[in-house]
Amino acid sequence: MDANGPFSTAVPRSTAAADYQHVPRPVAVVRKPLAAGSETGLHHHSRAQLLYATTGLMTASAEDGTWIVPEGHALWIPACLPHATVAHGPVALCTAYLDRTVVTTFPDTCRVVAVSPLLAAALVALAEEPVLYAVDGRGGHLAALVLDEIGRAPATPLTLPLPRDPRLRRVCLGLIADPASEADLDAWADRAGASRRTLTRGFRAETGLSFGDWRARARVIRALALTAEGRPPRAVAAAVGYRSGQALRSTVMRLLGPAGARQPPA
DSSP, X not given: OOTTGGGXXXXXXXXXXXXXXXXXXXXXXXXXXXXXXXXXXSBOOSSEEEEEEXXXXXXXXXXXXXXEEXXXXXXXXOTTOOBEEEEXXXXXXXXXXXXXXXXXXXXXXXXXXXXXXXHHHHHHHHHTSOTTOOTTSHHHHHHHHHHHHHHHOOBOSOEEXXXXXXXXXXXXXXXXXXXXXXXXXXXXXXXXXXXXXXXXXXXXXXXXXXXXXXXXXXXHHHHHHHHHTTOOHHHHHHHTTXXXXXXXXXXXXXXXXXXXGGXXXX
């Protein structure tokens, strides 16, 4: 192996995340396939990360939330944040690792963003450049474009924020574990050892969502994951508490807007 280590032209390009954390370039991009069901377990990177699925669907989780990353979207992950990911069905991954010094104005929390055609093309093109690209050449220009497009990327509602209050968190984890549960707000309040009023106010204050909207979003996120795994539409709807696929599609459209038309179960 030559002085470029894992980036030698004499060996296949590394797909190990650890090899991209200290590259002397502002942006390092790697592409690799993930098999259905692949899980990373809880881990973190010293660099910020843009987790982009060019095809397929992933979910990611951290202490403060759960996110779904379908095709055409990416998850922004701040540096050093512990997180875990799961591939629901085969996934083609194109992930960018960004030096912390060039993302000081970027969000310090995770968020799912829409990937523009320009950002998608720039990421793929940069992945085809040498890892140690010329900063003043094509690679450097692509890296600058990637940073600019990430900064402009709009956030999407494919986020399930988790509250810190242990009573509210208990409810949220229960809903994630059993999205088809028919228990109403009063029943969940009893389970959590909190009043209906406390639960209602807490959800708004800590997640920005009502209890009903949070549960609907949890159901949609699970439904999209099950669909990506190849489950039949009727089974998906039943698994997340809907009597029909049409009712589930209506909820997806309500939560995701026009973009939801590309994501819901058939």
